[in-house]
Amino acid sequence: MSNISELANVPQISFIENMTLQETEEQLKAEYARIYREQTGKELVLGEADAKTLLLKAFALIEYQTMQYADIKGQAELLKTSTGEALDALVALLGLTRQESKKATVKERFMLAEARADTVAVPAGTRVKKQGGRYFNTLDYAEIPPGATYVDTIVQAEEAGAESSGILAGEINILVDPIPYIASVSNVDESTGGLDVEDDDSLTERAYLAPSRFSCAGPRDAYEYHVREWRSDVTDVQITSPEPCVIAIYFVMEGGRLPNATEREELTEYISGENLRPLCDKVVCVEPEEVPYNIAFTYWIGDGDQRSAGTIQEKVTAAVQSYQSWQRHLGRDINPTELIAKIREAGAKRVKLTAPADIVVGKTQLPKCAGQTVTYGGLEDD
Structure with a gap:
């Protein structure tokens, strides 16, 4: 069942009116007694160990199991109570799919012992890692120009998942693929963006907001939807317009963490796509005070x-x-x-x-x- 606040006051529906096994058994016995009376003109008397009593209990158990199955299937078709694969099928009606796991990224510095007169290349795919594992590799070719001592470039985790996020600055400091003249490597900030497969609550939240996306990102809810679409580890969003045609987005990451500069830049670029926002809107992502x-x-x-x-x-x-x-x-x-x-x-x-x-x-x-x-x-x- 969803734990999102927007659905907290939505009642949980029971398709069997919350009937219990005992109530099912009593209902079955009452119907049997009624039919017996109509057919024989006599009142039904059954002992607890009577064979018919045992059969009625068995039938009641099977009927109740069938009712439970129907109740579960009914609740699987409601946003508040749908989970797992049933939720995947439900949100497909809105054109949504569960977000796959994602790989963390971080800015990595490749450092020379001293400046050189020639260019030092850092090939795309160069691997670095932290002590004890967690491999990352460069996404693009980079180079250290003559006279410079370092170059910063983005590296991405080789494996998707949340475990590659939160690696502190300086911890990815082992060069796996040697490069001539490179004396040391280290990440200059904390790795972010590594995500496990989207959980039910996050998917339910996006489904709840999804109708707003059928408009361009002009309404407040539409902007919030697209922020949550960008990354499923966004847990809190506020959208304001401090002046005409300016949209300020304040957001908080999972665990109450403030987004870093790279994340704010990435979200700004994502939201500013002309297929998401009105052309007259200028989007800025602001760090909350x-x-x-x-x-x-x-x-x-x-x-x-x-x-x-x-x-x-x-x-x-x-x-x-x-x-x-x-x-x-x-x-x-x-x-x-x-x-x-x-x-x-x-x-x-x-x-x-x-x-x-x-x-x-x-x-x-x-x-x-x-x-x-x-x-x-x-x-x-x-």
Whole structure:
């Protein structure tokens, strides 16, 4: 079932009216008793171990299994409850297909020990890797001109998938295919763009927005659709028009990560294609402004929960992380009430919160936790 917020208030339909196995069995027995009475003029009396009772139970089980099958097939045809291959077939009606896994890319620097009087070529397909594996190769031919000491060029992971994303600058530092005079290699920024096969929630989100794409990217939803079409690891989008004919796109990547300059440039180029946007629109991708906040509180556990105090402390730690993830969304006001609720849900008896305070966040701003101080106050009377 989909977890996207747009469908949260859409009711989940039961095609069998939520009937249970017991209700199915009772219905079958009632019909059997009615027909028996009509044919014989007598009331049906059956014992629990009667052969007819056992047959009715068996028939009820088979009927209920058939009903369950029909219910599952019916729900597979609704966007909220469709998953897997059924979702693939459903969104095909909108001209959508599930995005395949993608290969990460990153800018790699090929460095000479010293400048030379001649040109040093870096052939297309040259392989580099990080310690322990994760191979990348250059996409295009590059060269270091006379007098220069390095050249930057884009390398792409040899294998698709999310595991090749997030490799920090300097970690892809092994030259697999030797090149004369090249003394060292390293990536100058973090690798991005490596994606696993698109998950159900992302595909459902695109299907929900898909009707907007039947217009060019003029409506807000249409621009959002095309942003999510560009990369399935975009988790948050805000579209504004700060001045006539200018479209500003603010977006956040999976895990609350801000897009880097390369990603903003790639999205700008993608959206600016004349088959996506009105010709009069100028598209700019803007890094959201981060709004810092701190977390500071002391909490106590009731002495009745003494035996599970260690588990509760672990749950409180997890609750703080969960709150930070929840809070890191474009335009979401900083809400200390939500933090208190999560801490209480984790099992704390009492919470004394000193930060954060209520802060209004603009729709293109992104909350960021700047630091946290969590103090366990001990056990106290219930």
